[in-house]
Amino acid sequence: MSIPRFWREIDQRYNLKGVKCGNCGHHFFPARTMCSACRHESIGKLAPVTFSGNGTVETCSVVHNGPAGFEDQTPYVMAIIKLDEGPRITAQIVDCAPDQVGIGTRVRKVFRRINEEGDAGVIHYGYKFAVQA
Amino acid sequence: MREVAIIGVGMSKFGELWERSFRSLITEAGLAAVKDAGIGGDDIDALYVGSMSAGRFIGQEHIGALVADEAGLTPAHIPATRVEAADASGGVALRQGYLAVASGAHDVVVVGGVEKMTDVGDVEQTNILAASADREWEAFFGATVPSLYAMMATRHMHDYGTTREQLARVSVKNHENGALNPNAAYPFTVKLDSVLTSPLVASPLRVLDMAASVDGAAAVVLCAADRVPSFTGKPVKILASGQASDSLALHDRASFTSLGATQRAAALAYRQAGITARDVNLAEVHDAFTISEVMAVEDLGFVEKGQGGFAVEKGVTTRAGSVPVNTSGGLKARGHPLGATGIAQAIEITQQLRGNAGARQVRNARIGLAHNVGGSGATATVHLLGGWE
Numbered sequence: 001m002s003i004p005r006f007w008r009e010i011d012q013r014y015n016l017k018g019v020k021c022g023n024c025g026h027h028f029f030p031a032r033t034m035c036s037a038c039r040h041e042s043i044g045k046l047a048p049v050t051f052s053g054n055g056t057v058e059t060c061s062v063v064h065n066g067p068a069g070f071e072d073q074t075p076y077v078m079a080i081i082k083l084d085e086g087p088r089i090t091a092q093i094v095d096c097a098p099d100q101v102g103i104g105t106r107v108r109k110v111f112r113r114i115n116e117e118g119d120a121g122v123i124h125y126g127y128k129f130a131v132q133a
Numbered sequence: 134m135r136e137v138a139i140i141g142v143g144m145s146k147f148g149e150l151w152e153r154s155f156r157s158l159i160t161e162a163g164l165a166a167v168k169d170a171g172i173g174g175d176d177i178d179a180l181y182v183g184s185m186s187a188g189r190f191i192g193q194e195h196i197g198a199l200v201a202d203e204a205g206l207t208p209a210h211i212p213a214t215r216v217e218a219a220d221a222s223g224g225v226a227l228r229q230g231y232l233a234v235a236s237g238a239h240d241v242v243v244v245g246g247v248e249k250m251t252d253v254g255d256v257e258q259t260n261i262l263a264a265s266a267d268r269e270w271e272a273f274f275g276a277t278v279p280s281l282y283a284m285m286a287t288r289h290m291h292d293y294g295t296t297r298e299q300l301a302r303v304s305v306k307n308h309e310n311g312a313l314n315p316n317a318a319y320p321f322t323v324k325l326d327s328v329l330t331s332p333l334v335a336s337p338l339r340v341l342d343m344a345a346s347v348d349g350a351a352a353v354v355l356c357a358a359d360r361v362p363s364f365t366g367k368p369v370k371i372l373a374s375g376q377a378s379d380s381l382a383l384h385d386r387a388s389f390t391s392l393g394a395t396q397r398a399a400a401l402a403y404r405q406a407g408i409t410a411r412d413v414n415l416a417e418v419h420d421a422f423t424i425s426e427v428m429a430v431e432d433l434g435f436v437e438k439g440q441g442g443f444a445v446e447k448g449v450t451t452r453a454g455s456v457p458v459n460t461s462g463g464l465k466a467r468g469h470p471l472g473a474t475g476i477a478q479a480i481e482i483t484q485q486l487r488g489n490a491g492a493r494q495v496r497n498a499r500i501g502l503a504h505n506v507g508g509s510g511a512t513a514t515v516h517l518l519g520g521w522e
Contacts, residue, residue, distance in 0.1 A: 009269060030270060059291075059389050061283035062336040063275065067259050070275045078280045078335070080384045088384035090271045098336075103291050114274060126274065 006124060013126035016053055016109055018087060019046040027051070029087035053109030055081040055129070058088065060105075062098045069115035077101050081129055092128045106132040134235040136358035138521065140366030141170025142480040147349035147468035148318040155191050155249035158350035160203045162473075163245055170354035171365030174206055178239035180213040181230045183222030183246040184472035187215075189261045191249050200245060219265035220421065222246060223351070223475025224505025224514030228374045230355050231516075240357045246476035247350035258346045265508030267382040279343060279422065281383045281509040283335035286424035288389040290337065292439065295427060297337055299442030301328035303423035304341050304465055306451055311462020313492040316477075318347045318468025342423040347468035351476035353483070361521075369486045372500065372517040375402030381511045390439075394513035395432040395504065402502075402515040403434075410434030413517070414498045415485055416456065417478035419506035420463040426450075429504055430458060433515070452495055460485060460493045475505035475514065482518045 009030070011017050018029035022045030023038040029051060035042035060079035063070075070076070077093040079101065093101045094112060101107075107129040114124040143165025145158045159182065167174070180201050188194045197213035206213070216226040223246030230244035250258060263272035266281055289295045305325050311317040323341055331341040354366065361368050377397035380386055387393060403409055410433060418433065420426035427441035435456045436444045444450060450458035461467050461481035464474055482501035484490045503516045 005269075059284040059288040061280045061287055061338075062333070063277060063280045063283075064333045064335065065259075065277070065279070066275065067263060067272070067277055068256050073275070076275060078274075078276050078284065080284055080389070090267075090276050090382065090384045091274050103288070124273075128274075 003122060006122070014111065016051045016127055018049055018051060020049045021045060022047055027085045027087050029083065029089055051083050051085050051087070054132070055083040055089070055107055057093070057101060057103060057105040057107060058082050059103060060093065060101050069117065079129070081107055093131065094128045095130045100131055108132050135237060137231050137234045137371045138356050138358055138361050138368035139353050139371065139479065139483050139518065140356045140361060140364055140368045141166040141168070141172065141354035142483050143169055144316055144351035144477055144480055145349050146316050147347050147470055147473070149251050150348040151251065153348060155187065155193065155247060156199070156203045158249065158348060159200050159245050159247040159352070162247070162350035162352040163200070163204050163243060166243065166352040166354050169366055170356070172241060172354060174204070175209065176241045177206060177211060177243055179211055179233055179242045180206065181216055181226045181242065181244045182213070183216045183226030183475060184248060185217060185219050185222045186261050186264065186471070189264070191252055218512040219507035220469065220471040220474060221505045221507030221512040221514055222472040223477070224503070224516070225376060225475070225512065227353070227475055227479055227516060228376050228514055231371055231374045234355050234357050240360050242355045243352060244355060244476065245350060245352040246473040248470035248472045249348050250346040250470060251348050271382050277335065278509060279338055280335035282422040282424055283338045284383065285389050285428065286337050289424060289427065292390055293442070295442035297329065298325070299446050300337070300342060300423040300427065301325050302445045303420060303426045304328045306445065307420060307459045307463040307465040310452065310460050310493060311466020314462045314467060317462045317466050318345065319466045320462070338422055338424065344421045344464035344469035347470050349468060349470035349473045349477070351473045351480055353476060353479055367487050368521045369483050370519045370521055372519045373402040373405035375399060375405065375515040377401065377513055379511050381508070383509045386510070390428065391432050392428060392506065392510035392513060394510055395429060395506065395515070398513045398515040399433045402517050406517045408500065408517070412500055413456065413502045414500050415460060415482070415495050416458050416502040416504060417461060417463070417481050418458055418504040420459055420465050421469060421506065425506065426458065426463065433502065433504060452493065457495045460490065460495060475503070478503040478505060479516060479518065486518055486520050
């Protein structure tokens with residue numbers, strides 16, 4: 001992923017920032033231009049919000065065949081997490097054995113290295129999730 | 134809208150065809166379809182071609198013009214349009230061709246689909262396939278397309294009691310059908326135990342739960358109903374064409390155990406044709422993964438939600454079952470050259486309705502359904518085909 005393309009999303013990837021619709025109150029992650037329910041009525045009414053980072057696993061899979069840049073991380077757990085504020089997010093669950101993660105597992109956001117573009121390339125950082133104590 | 138017929142079909146063999154180029158594959162399929170239809174190049178009013186990622190696989194865009202050029206249609210300067218909707222590119226191209234004829238804009242249209250996937254290695258294939266999902270909010274974090282379907286499978290098993298063995302039976306059934314298909318990339322049977330012990334890709338899905346990346350092309354000739362008697366090709370009728378979309382990222386969907394786009398596309402198609410799911414005699418569904426077929430037979434209305442796995446177990450979807458599914462071998466055994474798949478599905482239904490399906494022929498096939506999906510389900514098409522009389 002090109003540097004500017006990654007740079008644009010740093011605020012969201014580092015700090016889990018999204019938006020809240022001032023019209024209907026729905027939260028969105030990542031930030032959107034319009035609320036998908038209110039559409040044009042929401043324009044100009046989307047307020048920035050930082051999510052707590054607490055959520056619940058809704059489904060998951062252990063990836064054994066990782067894409068380029070993730071070969072050294074396999075096997076790793078991918079999950080869809082429902083944040084307590086409502087939005088869902090796709091992320092890795094780390095710092096645990098894969099069998100510790102299942103539907104209903106409570107998790108919290110952590111800040112981690114996502115991958116590296118080769119030995120001398122860009123190192124991408126962002127959110128992963130860990131099982132709550 | 135005018136009635137539209139498919140009057141000709143043609144396809145290349147699917148597979149790892151190292152000696153074959155993108156150009157030679159689509160030209161072979163197109164020529165076969167034109168010959169089957171009994172038309173000449175001068176009869177063709179327009180061309181549509183579905184291709185997901187020629188730019189990434191072979192470094193070539195501008196596919197519409199390329200295919201028209203290779204087909205020798207340059208002197209007529211016909212409109213030639215490439216259509217992209219991930220691995221639903223073929224289904225969406227078919228719909229565009231159908232609409233072009235149904236609207237009266239054109240009388241005779243050739244619709245093709247093609248992908249040349251093996252000029253890049255498997256790591257790059259995985260990367261290109263991830264472009265059908267959400268690059269920035271799924272793939273960036275390590276999600277692959279197999280892992281997205283695996284997460285659907287995890288939830289389906291949790292919510293409905295679908296078993297690992299039921300998923301494997303989809304693969305076994307489709308290979309039994311594919312073994313009878315001379316154009317299939319993998320025309321052999323697989324044992325249940327082989328599926329269950331094949332290497333894990335993304336739990337609970339294994340290698341033999343997945344359709345493989347192969348090369349291939351397919352084409353059909355569409356014709357306005359009143360022009361059908363002008364040509365010798367044996368027609369089948371396009372009864373309906375439905376298309377729908379959903380959020381690009383799986384995590385934004387209302388459900389992880391249904392594809393909303395499939396449900397909507399099917400509802401639109403059934404309404405247009407004035408039929409219900411019970412009237413469908415056979416179907417080609419988008420079994421990119423075994424869980425995909427389980428969800429598809431539910432979302433298309435053949436069985437109740439949650440019963441897809443049990444239906445496979447009971448043999449409902451075998452060639453002798455009440456709703457034969459993927460008599461061609463499906464994506465699993467025929468192989469999945471992305472843009473070609475949606476057209477190959479329509480070809481199998483056409484051949485079944487014509488009574489030309491050889492050893493795979495099902496009895497009393499009057500209405501068939503073709504179901505094509507893009508990515509993890511952000512695009513779906515459903516076409517209903519019926520006998521001409």
